[in-house]
Amino acid sequence: AxxxxxxxxxxxxxxxxxxxxxxxxxxxxxxxxxxxxxxxxxxxxxxxxxxxxxxxxxxxxxxxxxxxxxxxxxxxxxxxxxxxxCMGNGTWASKSNYSLCEPILDDKRKYALHYKIALIINYLGHCIAIGALIVAFMLFLCLRSIRCLRNIIHWNLITTFILRNVMWFLLQMIDHTIHESNEPWCRCITMIYNYFVVTNFFWMFVEGCYLHTAIVMTYSTDKLRKWVFLFIGWCIPCPIIVAWAIGKLYYENEQCWFGKEPGKYIDYIYQGPVILVLLINFVFLFNIVRILMTKLRASTTSETIQYRKAVKATLVLLPLLGITYMLFFVNPGEDDISQIVFIYFNSFLQSFQGFFVSVFYCFLNGEVTLFDLIGLKLN
CATH class of the missing domain: 4.10.1240.10 (GPCR, family 2, extracellular hormone receptor domain)
Known part of the structure; x- marks a missing residue:
C-alpha cells in the first residue's frame, strides 16, 4: 500500500x-x-x-x-x-522464471482443437439429418394412403426440422465482419432461425397434445380439427418471435441478435414458452404412459398398437429434444474433462436430432410399409 x-x-x-x-x-x-x-x-x-x-x-x-x-x-x-x-555476487540472474504463469484463455482458444472437431461433427450431423429428413418428407408427401391426422402432424414436425437445418447452414455462412456490423438481413436470418426452433418444440407439443387427447381424454380423433393443430404449430410461435425481435431491436441490438451466451433476458421471451411446452409435454407423457400401462395393456386393436408405437417414439424424442435444449442453460463445470465432454455431447445432440426424428416418426413407422414403398416405386 x-x-x-x-x-x-x-x-x-x-x-x-x-x-x-x-x-x-x-x-x-x-x-x-x-x-x-x-x-x-x-x-x-x-x-x-x-x-x-x-x-x-x-x-x-x-x-x-x-x-x-x-x-x-x-x-x-x-x-x-x-x-x-539474486546471485551471491549481488547481481540478478539473467533470466526470470515465468514458467508457472498460465494464460487465462477463453474456451474457444483453450479448446481450439475440440471446437474444430465439434464443428465437423455439427456439419456432418446436419448434413445426415437434412438428408434423412428430406427422404422422410417425400415419403409422407407421396404415400397418400397413410395421410391421417397423426402422420400429418409427424410430417409438419419433420418440415420444421428441414427448415431449421437449412437456416442453420445459412447462419454458418455469415462472415464475422457482417456478424459484428449487425446487418438488417443478418438479423432477419437469426429471427427466422429462432422461429423454426420454436416451431420445433410447438410441433412436439402438438404430438403430445394429440396423443393425450386420443388416449387419456378418449376423444375421437375423427372429431379433431387439423386447423387447430396447424394454428398451434405454425401461428402461435409468430407473436412470440415478433416480441423477441422487438426486445432485441431496442435493448440488445448487436451481433445479428445471435448471442453465443445463453440466458440473456431478452432471449427468455422465446425460451420461456419453449420450456413451458416441454414441461406440459412431460405431464402429457406421464398421463399417457399411465393409461397405456393400465387400461390399454390388454387391447390389441390396430389403432391401440399404433398409439403405443407413437408413444414409444415420443418417449424417446421428447427427452432427447428437451435435454438438447436444456443443455444451453447448463454449466458443464470448470475442469477440462467436463468442458470437453460437454462440447462433444452438445454438438452430437444438436446436429443429429433431426435424423432421430425422421427415423422414429417415419422410417420406423409401421404404416410406412414395404407394400406402400413398392407401390410407390411401381407408380
Missing part, C-alpha cells in the same frame, strides 16, 4: 520531464525497494523486459513476484508467481 503511495510522488517529480514508461517503472521499482530493509550484499532494484519489478534483495535469495496481469494482449493468472534469483 505504501508503495502505491510512493508511485504518485515519483510520477509527480518526473512530470516536468517527458520520460518513457520503462524509466518510470524503474523509478517506481526503486521507490518500492525503499520498503525492503536489506543489509549486506544485495541486488539492486530492477525492472525486466516484461515490466515486472524486482525489488532490492539479499544476495543468494530467490525472489518471487506475482505474474503480470497482461502481456502481449493475453491475460494471465496473477495468483501464480514468477521467480528470479
Amino acid at each position: 505504501t508503495a502505491l503511495l510512493l508511485l504518485p510522488l515519483v510520477l509527480r517529480c518526473e512530470s516536468s520531464v517527458n520520460l518513457p514508461l520503462s524509466v518510470l517503472l524503474e523509478k517506481y521499482c526503486e521507490a518500492l525497494s525503499a520498503l525492503y530493509n536489506v543489509t549486506g550484499s544485495y541486488c539492486n532494484a530492477t525492472t525486466d523486459q516484461i515490466g515486472t519489478c524486482w525489488p532490492r534483495a539479499t544476495a543468494g535469495q530467490l525472489v518471487e513476484r506475482p505474474c503480470p496481469e497482461f502481456f502481449n494482449g493475453i491475460k494471465y493468472n496473477t495468483t501464480r508467481n514468477a521467480y528470479r534469483e
Whole structure:
C-alpha cells in the first residue's frame, strides 16, 4: 500500500520531464525497494523486459513476484508467481522464471482443437439429418394412403426440422465482419432461425397434445380439427418471435441478435414458452404412459398398437429434444474433462436430432410399409 503511495510522488517529480514508461517503472521499482530493509550484499532494484519489478534483495535469495496481469494482449493468472534469483555476487540472474504463469484463455482458444472437431461433427450431423429428413418428407408427401391426422402432424414436425437445418447452414455462412456490423438481413436470418426452433418444440407439443387427447381424454380423433393443430404449430410461435425481435431491436441490438451466451433476458421471451411446452409435454407423457400401462395393456386393436408405437417414439424424442435444449442453460463445470465432454455431447445432440426424428416418426413407422414403398416405386 505504501508503495502505491510512493508511485504518485515519483510520477509527480518526473512530470516536468517527458520520460518513457520503462524509466518510470524503474523509478517506481526503486521507490518500492525503499520498503525492503536489506543489509549486506544485495541486488539492486530492477525492472525486466516484461515490466515486472524486482525489488532490492539479499544476495543468494530467490525472489518471487506475482505474474503480470497482461502481456502481449493475453491475460494471465496473477495468483501464480514468477521467480528470479539474486546471485551471491549481488547481481540478478539473467533470466526470470515465468514458467508457472498460465494464460487465462477463453474456451474457444483453450479448446481450439475440440471446437474444430465439434464443428465437423455439427456439419456432418446436419448434413445426415437434412438428408434423412428430406427422404422422410417425400415419403409422407407421396404415400397418400397413410395421410391421417397423426402422420400429418409427424410430417409438419419433420418440415420444421428441414427448415431449421437449412437456416442453420445459412447462419454458418455469415462472415464475422457482417456478424459484428449487425446487418438488417443478418438479423432477419437469426429471427427466422429462432422461429423454426420454436416451431420445433410447438410441433412436439402438438404430438403430445394429440396423443393425450386420443388416449387419456378418449376423444375421437375423427372429431379433431387439423386447423387447430396447424394454428398451434405454425401461428402461435409468430407473436412470440415478433416480441423477441422487438426486445432485441431496442435493448440488445448487436451481433445479428445471435448471442453465443445463453440466458440473456431478452432471449427468455422465446425460451420461456419453449420450456413451458416441454414441461406440459412431460405431464402429457406421464398421463399417457399411465393409461397405456393400465387400461390399454390388454387391447390389441390396430389403432391401440399404433398409439403405443407413437408413444414409444415420443418417449424417446421428447427427452432427447428437451435435454438438447436444456443443455444451453447448463454449466458443464470448470475442469477440462467436463468442458470437453460437454462440447462433444452438445454438438452430437444438436446436429443429429433431426435424423432421430425422421427415423422414429417415419422410417420406423409401421404404416410406412414395404407394400406402400413398392407401390410407390411401381407408380
